Amino acid sequence: MTQDTDTHTDDPAAGADDLAIDPWGSSTIEDYRSLFEEFGIEAFDEVLPDVPSPHYLMRRAIIFGHRDYRRVVEAMAADEPFAALSGFMPTGDPHIGHKLVFDELIWHQRRGGDTYALIADLEAHSARGLSWMEIDEHAEDYLLSLLAFGFDPEEGTIYRQSTNRRLQDLAFELGIEANFSEFEAIYGFSGETDVSHMQSVVTQAADILYPQLDEPKPTVIPVGPDQDPHIRLTRDLAARMRAFGVTRAYASFEAEADERELIAAAHAALSAEAGGADDLVRCVEAANWLEREVEPSETREAAITKLEAAGKEPVRPRVRFLVRNAPDGAFEALIEAIDGEKRVFDEHVDAYEMDKDQAEELARAVEVEHGGFGFVPPSSIYHRFMTGLTGGKMSSSVPASHISLLDDPEDGYDKVRAATTGGRETAEEQRDLGGRPDQCPVYELYAYLLAGDDDAYAETIYDECAGGERLCGGCKTEAAEAMEDFLADHQQRREEMRDVLADLDVDLDTQRP
Secondary structure, three states, X not given: OOOOOOOOOOOOOXXXXXXXXXXXXXXXXXXXXXHHHHHOOEEXXXXXXXXXXXXXXXXXXXXXXXXXXXXXXXXXXXXXXXXXXXXXXXXXXXXXXXXXXHHHHHHHHHOOOEEEEEEOHHHHHHHOOOOHHHHHHHHHHHHHHHHHHOOOOOOEEEEEHHHOHHHHHHHHHHHHHOOHHHHHHHHOOOOXXXXXXXXXXXXXXXXXXXXXXXXXXXXXXXXOHHHHHHHHHHHHHHHHHOXXXXXXXOOOOOOOHHHHHHHHHHHHHHHHHOOOOHHHOEHHHHHHHHHHHOOOOHHHHHXXXXXXXXXXXXXXXEEEEEEOOOOOXXXXXXXXXXXOOEEEOXXXXXXXXXXXXXXXXXXXXXXXXXXXXXXXXXXXXXXXOOEOXXXXXXXXXXXXXXXEOOOOHHHHHHHHHOOOOOOOOOHHHXXXXXXXXXXXXXXXXXXXXXXXXXXXXXXXXXXXXXXXOOOHHHHHHHHHHXXXXXXXXXXXXXXXXXXXXHOOOOOOOOOOO
């Protein structure tokens, strides 16, 4: 992934290890590109040209992937409602790695999004075993840093899971649609897993959908790739909560998505042969075309079997509304609202004169009018993990690997000076061969944080390192001084935010055992 303004982070997998999708684990991702194939995450550079004034994390490919983010981009461009939400599990001090999420939330807020920041205290208590006293202390630290970086509490929402009754009610409803077998498949839960841990997963799904309680709207969740299981589960739960499902269809029978792609190809080819008369294509003819033109596969055989069973029924493109959890009267209202040619069945309606986007908008409107949620599938963007200063993953449990936002500025200076680099064994070798900024935690500090919005500065540091002009000693000193200044400025700003936090309706003194 490269952009014109990238800082030579051509390999989004640099500095990572161990492919694993574990929201509570400590491993990183070996090859981010494998996520595209295995889990359906899309490359962010596909949507980047349409993002208005993209954040430098986007421009530098630090935000490397997305799931359905175009919905949010289109809402942003059209000045329509959208939201952004992220949660913080208060298990330790906030560190510079957390600043990525702070920045992503604040960026979306400044572009008009309804922005939500939550303290995942139920998850911290159930999954990590923290006491409520510890949670209170860490929650305050996270919120002070969030405010210090520029989150506007008057334009956004801050809450704790444990004190938000609407959230807990939504989690209860989502729990009706969830089951243990999928928790076992997604998270590896077993008979030994605490019920409260499973409950915290449903609560997190409720967090992700919480911005849509008052009205459905595109919502983005900025996360690391290890959190993707939560996104996938929530998208499934959101679909199950819908009154109606909307799919494309080509005949009276139901077909899977990959089967529909083959049937669509057959329809397009045969319609073209018939001079565009798509109503002349028959199911049996489409089956014959697939047998002639498509390589054998399970999907092809399934599609052929269904088409042959339908015989001479016409293959006609249509949009299908499927009844799922429709409240009383909603199905009848939907039928009435569909204009043009339609066919009504016991549990679905086929509409021939509207496209899928129009159909989804209509289904959502009818659902909301009848008391349903009408959830829009949540979107997500994915950022790379920062490499720890000692190599490997940056971890709160390894103090030397990270810089806490609460570290004394002089300690921050010392940690950068002691950091591992991508330099060569000797200065002479470095001048001759050049450094390896793509393998350097110190260069990452510039790219992720210290260069700020100045792409040219980050680019210069990269080029000087790779070209052998920049040696590690001077580079680390420069970065250490910048880190010392950053921490001093941030901590001063944190102190200024204490009165602001005290005036917010956020309970930081939990009365629990």
